[in-house]
Amino acid sequence: MARRSLLLSAGSYLPKEILTNADLAKRVDTTDDWISQRTGIKQRHIAAPGELTSDLAVHAAEQALHHAGLRGADIDMLILATTTPDHTFPATATKVQQRIGMKGGFAMDVQAVCSGFVFGLATADNFIRAGQAHRALVIGAETFSRILDWKDRNTCVLFGDGAGAVVLEAGEGDGTSKDRGVLCTHLFSDGTYYDKLYVDGGPSTTQTAGFVHMEGKEVFRHAVVNLAAAVDAAIASAGIKADDVDWLVPHQANRRIIDSMGNKLKLAPEKVVVTIDRHANTSAASIPLALAEAVNDGRIQRGQLVLMEAMGGGFTWGSALIRY
Numbered sequence: 001m002a003r004r005s006l007l008l009s010a011g012s013y014l015p016k017e018i019l020t021n022a023d024l025a026k027r028v029d030t031t032d033d034w035i036s037q038r039t040g041i042k043q044r045h046i047a048a049p050g051e052l053t054s055d056l057a058v059h060a061a062e063q064a065l066h067h068a069g070l071r072g073a074d075i076d077m078l079i080l081a082t083t084t085p086d087h088t089f090p091a092t093a094t095k096v097q098q099r100i101g102m103k104g105g106f107a108m109d110v111q112a113v114c115s116g117f118v119f120g121l122a123t124a125d126n127f128i129r130a131g132q133a134h135r136a137l138v139i140g141a142e143t144f145s146r147i148l149d150w151k152d153r154n155t156c157v158l159f160g161d162g163a164g165a166v167v168l169e170a171g172e173g174d175g176t177s178k179d180r181g182v183l184c185t186h187l188f189s190d191g192t193y194y195d196k197l198y199v200d201g202g203p204s205t206t207q208t209a210g211f212v213h214m215e216g217k218e219v220f221r222h223a224v225v226n227l228a229a230a231v232d233a234a235i236a237s238a239g240i241k242a243d244d245v246d247w248l249v250p251h252q253a254n255r256r257i258i259d260s261m262g263n264k265l266k267l268a269p270e271k272v273v274v275t276i277d278r279h280a281n282t283s284a285a286s287i288p289l290a291l292a293e294a295v296n297d298g299r300i301q302r303g304q305l306v307l308m309e310a311m312g313g314g315f316t317w318g319s320a321l322i323r324y
Helices: 021-024 030-041 055-066 092-099 113-129 191-196 217-236 257-265 283-296
Strands: 002-013 016-020 043-046 077-081 105-110 135-143 161-173 181-189 197-198 213-215 247-250 306-312 316-323
Touching: 002 055, 002 283, 016 021, 021 030, 043 161, 055 092, 055 135, 055 161, 055 283, 077 092, 077 113, 092 113, 092 135, 105 113, 113 135, 113 161, 113 181, 113 197, 113 306, 113 316, 135 283, 161 181, 161 191, 161 197, 161 217, 161 283, 181 217, 191 197, 217 306, 217 316, 247 257, 247 283, 283 306
Parallel strands: 077 105, 077 135, 247 306
Antiparallel strands: 002 161, 002 181, 016 043, 135 161, 181 316, 197 213, 306 316
């Protein structure tokens, strides 16, 4: 028998304020057509003044716990993937831990930018497989709007705020791809490209949060190659064929990248979960937001194979294959 991390439930939260492309066109030199054609984005959600990353994370966590029929006290591991913590320290995860009533276990932040949720999922899965945790809450939450230069039309049009969460629980399987739960995860990074997508601030450099800077063409070029490699790694490791995959839940960064991954897997468009038009790029929150939407509206069914992939600044990238 093999110890597996079963995905029990998913939850999500989006701030109430919606900022459309037309709204942005009043702020910077851009148009709805320009943004839509290049990215697939039509709108994004923006956290209210005083609404923190921890607030978004708590809402998503509580929904995931509700769907699982659990309470915070039932969780013994909490991982929060975020690029926009409430404070430099302590970890925002500990604030979420306290607010959901999680009394034992441990909580920590993971920072891998847009790949954060996949990195967090892999970490939780390995703790569960090792027998060091029984139930884990993995959250991706961002208030990315707080690190955007709203005068830079190349970056401010791309991102939004939100949070998604999943509950994992230890279970048993036969050690084959027929098992339910997390079948495999693959993580990668390459610091050679550190300055292709970064924030120009930090405690050790400018003592400020800073703003996002990106070389869009370089990021796009590497994303297509790296994500394809991460997908191939997942398929090979699980010993399945591409057409065994039921759903692709990709990082929501660019519609053209999403479509290219769907085409690679020969998936029908309706089998690729797309939220970028409504959410924009919510960094570490984008995969769990999309996953929660497709699980909770009934599209993703128990027993189906779900492939997730993401790439972020660093560069970091990775994939996860789950039988829900």
